[in-house]
Amino acid sequence: MSDTPDSAVRTYTEQHSGAFLDDLAEWLRIPSVSAQPERQGDVRRSAEWLAGKLAETGFPVTEIWETPGAPAVFGEWPSEDPDAPVVLVYGHHDVQPAAREDGWSTDPFDPVIRDGRMYGRGAADDKGQVFFHTLGVRAHLAATGRSTPAVHLKLLVEGEEESGSPHFRALAEERAARLEADVVIVSDTGMWDENTPTVCTGMRGLAECEIELSGPGQDIHSGSFGGAVPNPATALARLVAALHDTEGRVAVPGFYDGVAELTEAERDLFAELPFDEAAWLRTASSRATAGEAGYSTLERIWARPTAEVNGIGGGYQGAGSKTVIPSSALVKLSFRLVAGQDPERIQEAVRTWAEAQVPAGVRHRITFAPATRPCLTPLGHPALQALARAMGTAFGTKVLFTREGGSGPAADLQDVLGAPVLFLGISVPSDGWHGPDEKVELDLLLKGVETTAHLWGELADALR
Ligand SMILES: [Zn+2]
DSSP states (O other), X not given: OOOOOHHHHHHHHXXXXXXXXXXXXXXXXXXOBTTOGGGHHHHHHHHHHHHHHHHHHTOSEEEEEOOXXXXXXXXXXXXXXXXXXXXXXXXXXXXXXXXXXXXXXXXXXXXXXXXXXXXXXXXXXXXXXXXXXXXXXXXXXXXXXXXXXXXEEEEEEESOGGGTOTTHHHHHHHTHHHHOOSEEEEOSOBOSBTTBOEEEEEEOEEEEXXXXXXXXXXXXXXXXXXXXXXXXXXXXXXXXXXXBXXXXXXXXXXXXXXXXXXXXXXXXXXXXXXXXXXHHHHHTTOSSOOOSTTOOHHHHHHTSOEEEEEEEEESOOSSSOOOEEOSEEEEEEEEEEOTTOOHHHHHHHHHHHHHHHOOTXXXXXXXXXXXXXXEEOOTTOHHHHHHHHHHHHHHTSOOEEEEESSOOTHHHHHHHHOOOEEEOOOBOGGGOTTSTTOEEEHHHHHHHHHHHHHXXXXXXXXXX
């Protein structure tokens, strides 16, 4: 489909990789830790550095977008083709905190290259994966002889992702007209492993709640009153026990309404991944798998909605005994949601179900935290197929598909812009996100460059 010759892309990428890596190292030296107030100036410096580098790359529009917190960077490079599709790339320029004494072999903010890897905070999450787009668009232009990209390219790089993106949704809503796009590419994820390039097709959503049950006005004597008044801890235990049926399904009526079921094709593709369940169990520090009957482990964490108890307590939990009927008991629940589930409807279903579990004489309080929507791009979507082709050309091998069990701000872009979200990441599980010795594999980083170099032509063909 693409008219971009792979050898021209590869040659251009190789010729410019030295300067590209020097630039990335310079960016990694700016400790843009959004969580630390004393690093505020560094986060701003990181935004300014990126805006300058985008201008140097050729983006005719580069802007710093202020928020009540840390600034975001916006870049725009229109295509000379008036009907070119509009693509918005998302990433972040802030990083997790890091200090040598956390177990780093070298200074986290003085990147080094060892054994074909660049070590430094942000190398993979997410500066490296934002930065491959700069050389990628240059390689795209060089290999095709174009003077503007084949797509109308936009780039939004936020500065607060590692602090939970508190102002991102508002920023996206406020700037929706500037951000308008036919497709969103999120470069803040990874692939299966070094030898298995994969495209992630969606993330789960999240609804969280806290349920408190109250009985007596204070803890009371279990001998004088026990057996004759309701015990809120017992009522809470019954409620939690009723959350799942014997098949591991969530027993809240209406919970599965509208759930987008896995297709056979997608189940077959998941099954092709080289998944080592015993090794996975070790990373989970668990002795056995458990979950909804009829689904594999990967299907359970990627494509099925779940309910989990995150914390539970009530009554006396100190040393020895204290024979009381506690006055209250509390549980924190979270629900991972998949495409087709609406967080507001789930909250209502959970509230109705929970209220029905509360026995007479026990009062309840249910509070919900702000929810995150799920996002999913179906396998057959032409933009997703274009991404898989571009990645396949860069890596020279078959591309498989994954999903992400977690939840993130990508769903906000899908929501606000009404555009499908695609995930292009080259990071691998060993890259050590958020931990000591974070690194990026240099050959994979350059494959990211090559993927984007092929992607803009593929997308222009697929979406025209
Ligand atoms: Zn990230």
